[in-house]
Every structure is written in structure tokens, then in C-alpha cells.
Amino acid sequence: MADERFLIVRLSSLGDVVQTLPVLAALRDTFVRSQIEWLIDRRWQPLLAGNPDLNEAIPIGSRSIREFFRCAKRLREEHYTAVLDVQGLYKSALLARRADADRRIGFSWGVVRERAAALFYSERVKTDAVHIVDQNLAIAAAVGAKPETVRFPLYVPGDAQANVDQLLRSAGIERYVVLSPGGGWRYKRWPPERFGELAQKLWDLHRYRIIVNAGPGELELCEMVLASAGISLPIVVQYDLPELMALLMRADIVVAADTGPLHLASALGTPVVGLYGPTNPARNGPYSGRDIVIRHASDEDTTHDREDSDSEAMLSITLDEVVGAVEERLDRKVRDAERSSLARGSGSA
Numbered sequence: 001m002a003d004e005r006f007l008i009v010r011l012s013s014l015g016d017v018v019q020t021l022p023v024l025a026a027l028r029d030t031f032v033r034s035q036i037e038w039l040i041d042r043r044w045q046p047l048l049a050g051n052p053d054l055n056e057a058i059p060i061g062s063r064s065i066r067e068f069f070r071c072a073k074r075l076r077e078e079h080y081t082a083v084l085d086v087q088g089l090y091k092s093a094l095l096a097r098r099a100d101a102d103r104r105i106g107f108s109w110g111v112v113r114e115r116a117a118a119l120f121y122s123e124r125v126k127t128d129a130v131h132i133v134d135q136n137l138a139i140a141a142a143v144g145a146k147p148e149t150v151r152f153p154l155y156v157p158g159d160a161q162a163n164v165d166q167l168l169r170s171a172g173i174e175r176y177v178v179l180s181p182g183g184g185w186r187y188k189r190w191p192p193e194r195f196g197e198l199a200q201k202l203w204d205l206h207r208y209r210i211i212v213n214a215g216p217g218e219l220e221l222c223e224m225v226l227a228s229a230g231i232s233l234p235i236v237v238q239y240d241l242p243e244l245m246a247l248l249m250r251a252d253i254v255v256a257a258d259t260g261p262l263h264l265a266s267a268l269g270t271p272v273v274g275l276y277g278p279t280n281p282a283r284n285g286p287y288s289g290r291d292i293v294i295r296h297a298s299d300e301d302t303t304h305d306r307e308d309s310d311s312e313a314m315l316s317i318t319l320d321e322v323v324g325a326v327e328e329r330l331d332r333k334v335r336d337a338e339r340s341s342l343a344r345g346s347g348s349a
Contacts, residue, residue, distance in 0.1 A: 004034035005078065006143070007099060009085040009092045011041040011060065014241075014260025018047070018152065018267045019132050019287075020086050025151035026140040028053040037078075039071070039095060046241040050155035060095075072098035082143050085121065086136050093117035105142050111135065133287050150287065152267035156249055160242035164250065171235060173209045177202055177326075178248060178265070179234070180213040180256035181225050187307040188257050190275045190314050190322075192221050196228025197319050198255065202326065203232035210234035211247065213261055253329055255322065257314070258284050266291055271333050273325045277313035278303045290332055292325045 006027055010020040017040065027036050035055050038048055042059040049057070058074070061067040068091075075083075075098050085096040085106040096104050097120040108124040109115055118124050127138035133150065140147075168174070179199060183189035199210040212234045214222045222236045239247060248254055248265040254272045256262040258279045266272050266286040274286055276295035280302045285293050297313035 004031050004082075005080045006031070006034060006036045007058075007075070007078070007080045007083045007096075007101070008036070008038045009083060009096050010087050011039065011089075011092055012044055012062070012087075013041075014044060014047070015258075015263040015284075016087075016132075017044050018260065018263045020136050021152045021154065021267060022133055022147065022150045023084065023086060023136050023140045023145075024051070024053050025153050026137060026145035026147035027143075028153075029147050029151075030145040037080075039075070039092075044241070047154070049242070050157060051153055052155065053153040068095075071095065075099040084139050084143065085117070086139055088113040088117050090114050090117050093120040096120060103143070105139055107135070107139070130282050131285070131287065132283055152287075154245065154267060156245045156268075157242050160246040161249075163243050164239075164246040167235075167237070168250075171209070173211075173235075175252055176209040176211050176250075178211050178213055178251040178254045178256075178261075179225065180215075180254065180259060180261040181221055182213075182215040182218045182261075183257040183259055185306040185308065187278055187303075187305070187309060187311045188259070188314070189221075189311075190257055190317060191310070192224035193228040194317075194319055194322075195255075196225045196230075196234075198322055198326075199225065199232040199234050200228075200230040201319065201323050203230075205323070205327075208252070211251070212236045213244065213247070213256075214238040215259075215261070253326060253333075255326065262286065271329045273322065273329055275314065275317055275322065277301075277311040277317075278305075278307075290329075290336065292329045294321055294325055 037056045039058045041062050045057050045059045060071045080101040082103040083096045083099045083101040085092050088107050104122045106121040108126040109118050112118045125138050125142050127135050129135045179195050181192045181195045202208040212222045212225050248270055249268045251270050254265040257275045266288050272286050272291045274293040277297050281293040294317050296316045
């Protein structure tokens, strides 16, 4: 119905915003002409810029009390039909409560990230879904959204694509692999020296040019990758979100730990190999069934604690394993392309 007005509340972070995109897609597919808005931390707003499924992104500063109350006042004036708090934190729940909405929907006590946040909802969704994408879609289902397929709507600006094209032309790069050695905290990271060895191996096997993605504060980490990369001579880039999307979209494959760039690449349809240790890929892994995850940790080892030490589970992932996973994922990409080509040919016959 056209008079429905929805607000999605997912403030941060990169990977979490990406994994909430199917909620937006489900709402748009079901409520084609309705108004859909998204409340998001200003830092991540570029992820939603130009999104064809979204009417408006409402930015909010992450630390400003004044902006919090300014935003709360605006939400109060919008008269939403339903507010969907996918974040599940005190802050997001308070903002959802301030909105003048008929329905305020969030996760139930056992699922919500901060238990007291559930006090602010008029409806609490309990779900047995394992993957975070499916958990998020349970909130969309509470308002009647029924997606036929799970989509990750993203828009990559033309100027960002042009900037990346310029980099590739200047460096003489046609085919490349992106390595993203960051991990939010050290316990989730694969050793940077092994990323460097991987760069050398992929150059030796396929003459792949390597581009190393540096997130905020990760340049020193990337220097450690370069020091072990031999003659493969990777390029290190530190892009804003639009250019990062353009870079990931063009890559043959992306190798990363459980990080925002991994989920962003997968959402863009780029093949990925995920390296997992303390976090559970059944919950946080790439959503595509075609991608590959390497993990040796047990259920007892699963944790989201931000430890500043090396994880034995991550250290146990060998270079040969990762090379093999990259080879297998690239083979799947070729087979998928061949099947798609055959399907198009039979359809036109």
C-alpha cells in the first residue's frame, strides 16, 4: 500500500549495514509504492546513497547528544507506520521509541544485543534463524514483507567507478585480487605475513595483480603484508566507501577475515574466500552459498570478545588451504559463467 511509511534503524557498522540490506529489499519488493527510510550513522551513509529501493537515508552523528535529540524530534514528526530496529542497542531502541509510529518492532529478549532495548518495542520478534541475514529478515516478515529472493541492493556511483578505473589504468592492471588483512580486532585476523605470502603465490600461479585494502588505521598492517609479498608488488589503497565498492565489484576474488569488506564484496556479487576463527560463519559468514569459508575453530571457541592477541584458530589456517580455496572459488566462478552462457543460449534458441 502506498500510504505505508517504514523506518529501518541500523546505525552501524559496515558489515551489519550490508547484512540489513535484504530487509530494505524485502520491504520494497512487498510494498512497492510505500515510503521507506533508513536511520544510519553518518559514517556509513554512503552505503545507502543512490539506493533505488530507498526513499531517504537519515544520517545521525555517532557521538553528538545534540544531534541525537534533533534526530529524535524529526522522527517524532514523521508519523511512520512501523519502525524496524534491526540494531538492537539502547541507542537505536530509544530512537525507535521516540518515533511516532503505530508499531515499533525489534528482536525479543533472547536475540536482541542489549536486553533492555527490548523494553522499548511494541512488538518483539523471536527467531530460530542462525544467519544474521535471516534473523534480520524475520523483522521484515513481522510487517508482512515476503521477499521472493534475498537481495542486497547497492548503488556504486559512476564517479567512484571512474576513479578506480583510473587507478587500474595507471598501474596497468586488468585482472586483480583484493586482499583485506584487517579484522576489526586482532583476534579475528589472519597473520599479515601470510597475506603477503598469498600475494606472492597468486602472482606465481596466475600472474594476478594484488590490491591490498587498508581500512582506517590499517596502513601499518598493510606494510607488513608488503614486506612478505616478494616480487608480486601489491598496491595498497585506502578508499572511501564509494571507491571501495567500485574496487571490490571489479575484483576477480576477495580474500578477507570476518570483516565489513568481505560482506560488502559478497553483497556486490564478487566471489570471496572468508577466513574465520573466533566468529561463527554459520551466523556471520558470506550469505552466498557459492563462496568458501575456512575455519578450524570449534563451537566452544566461538566468541565475539575483542581480544588483542593472536587466535590459535586463525593461526591454524595454512597458506596452502587458502590457495586451494581461492582456486576452487575461481573454478566455481568459471563454471557458473558457463552455465549462465548455456542458459542464455538455450533461451534464445
